[in-house]
Amino acid sequence: MGVIKKFKKNFANFFNKLFKKQNARIGIYGPPNAGKTTLANRILRDWTGDAMGSVSHVAHETRRARRREGVTIKANGNSLTLDIIDTPGLATKIDFHEFMEQGMDETESKRRAKEATEGVIEAVKWLENLDGVILVMDATEDPFTQVNVTVIGNMEARTLPLLIVANKVDLPESSPSTIRDAFPQHPMVAISALEGKNIDTLYEEIAKRFG
Structure with a gap:
């Protein structure tokens, strides 16, 4: 009986490896202007020589989720291939007056x-189809926002891996320790x-967290 159980276990492991998804789907989330697209562009340029999209100081410039498949990251001798989804900035309310203030x-x-608004709805739906999330926070801002707490709560409830990125440490007023x-x-x-x-450290953590 022990031999049969061992055979079944080995066969199950082989089956799982054989039909395992090749690429982990990782979403880059966060509030508007946290630096999500800047980070997505950094990752793509480092590993593919390409870019995800344009960056703007105008909030909600990314209004549709953008997916790039087959991005291979190498760190500490390990290789990890990801499908990266750059999402619109999450917000509880989007007021058209914000755009009017930009002229x-x-x-x-x-x-x-x-x-x-449609982009935010799309980004929330994407959460149900991801294998993990990189949550980008502006290290110069208060981390206790409804957006951050909601994304973290969603990942914790689904027991999916989450990596927090405290961005903009080049600014003198940044305080990544507050986020930690x-x-x-x-x-x-x-x-x-x-x-x-510190981007190499990020790649090491991505390989460790999502590999």
Whole structure:
């Protein structure tokens, strides 16, 4: 009986490896202007020579989720292939007046606000189809936001891996320790996606966390 159980276990392991998803689907989440697309571009340029999309100081500039498949990251002798999804900035409310403050007319502002709202809904739906999340936080801002708490709660409820990235450490007012103290139950890497500071440590943590 022991031999049969061992055979079944070995066969199950072989079957799981044979039909295991080749690429882990990892979503890059966070509030508007936290640096999600800057980070996505950094990862893609480092490993594919390409970019995910344009970066703008205007909030909600990314209004649709963008997916790049087959991004292979190598760290500490390990190789990990990911499908990376860059998502729109999550927000509890999107006011078209935010766009008008950037010099857009009312019609264009309302159109963008509508698209941004649809993008947030799409990003939330994506959470149900991911294998893990990189949650980008602005290290100059208060980490205790509804967006951050909601994403972390969702990942914890589904027992999926989460990696927190404290971005913008190149700014003098940044305080990554505040983020670490706020969510000590999850691994965190402090980086500057813009300047590439500490990016190798991030790749090591991605390989460890999502591999």
